[in-house]
Amino acid sequence: MGRTVNISLKVVEDLKIRQRREDEILGVCPVCSARDCNFNTSKMVYNCWHGGCSGKIIPSAGYEVKEVKAPVLDIPKIRNLYTSLTDEFHSSLTKSVKDYLKNRGLTDDTINKFKLGFCSTTFYEGYGDKIAEEAGIMIHNYPLLANRVVIPYIFNNETTDLRGRILESIFSYKKNTPTYLSLAGNYESRGAVYFFNHEIIDKNSTIILTEGEFKALVAAQYGFPIIATPGIMRWEKSWTALLKDKEVILAADNELVSKRRTPAYIQAKMLSKHLPNLKVATLFRRKGEVKMDVDSYIISRGVKSFEVAIKAALPVNDYLEIEERKGLGRC
Secondary structure (H helix, E strand, O other), X not given: OEEEEEEEHHHHHHHEEEXXXXXXXXXXXXXXXXXXEEEEOOOOEEEEXXXXXXXXXXXXXXXXXXXXXXXXXXXXXXXXXXXHHHHHHHHOOOHHHHHHHHHOOOOHHHHHHOOOEEEOOOOOHHHHOOHHHHOOOEEXXXXXXOOEEEEEEEEOOEEEEEEEEEOOOOOOOOOOOOOEEEOOOOOOOOOOOOOXXXXXXXXXXXXXXXXXXXXXXXXXXXXXXXXXXXXXXXXXXHHHHHHOOOEEEXXXXXXXXXOOOOHHHHHHHHHHOOOOOOEEOOOOOOOOOOEEOHHHHHHHHOHHHHHHHHHOOEEHHHHHHHHHHOOOOOO
């Protein structure tokens, strides 16, 4: 079985980018965070064309997770393809892409350790395999991650998933192209059920949790035990059991919004149902700052400041209560 996330109209409003038509909204996908999700408020459904995510828009508040029948795919074969492509993409890194990664605060050691790569328009050998479409790599005979940085999810020396990020300083993209992109298709059927940097979980009693791989990359580079989800609404049932005996600290984006819930609040509210002992670290914004996240906090404030923020993390219910007093935490 797979899962689909159904969300309320209030959540749709928080995810809205712009109105397309009277009954159609362009917004952020609640599952994979791609920025080209289509919310149809007439049919009360949404579809994300890049991540293959979909669900219903429900009348009740908040969100709900429904079990759905998922296709059965050859996961070992898919992982073999992901792993071979990881090496291909890593060897395809150009100087301009490496410079981009270094400008994001990453060192050569980090780039190599996590096997960051670049998906060029070259026809890589693995594309010819029929499994490439089932694996979400190819869509209509075109590589989904073309002209993007490729971030592999590696566990036990196998790549379990691939995600892509645009290189806005190098390439031009169509308007509203999603910044981050997941592979197409059902992620559970593809076996993509691991955190980014998943392997550090067994080695640490305290785990920092964030959304987005670049944030985790910078923090991991400085020795923080951090994992990342590929979207603020993404959560696997197995993850709850995996983290139940850990001290888990959420370090989510602190973004200035107007009369809406912050990404940090949305993620904390969702996770509180799965991790009741969760703590939430606040990444304070200075005057004039619109957004603050893990990587920008470490780079602009320094490692010690991030350590202080983590140590000052509040129990999730205390954090939610404070946010709700501001009038921003509507469910």
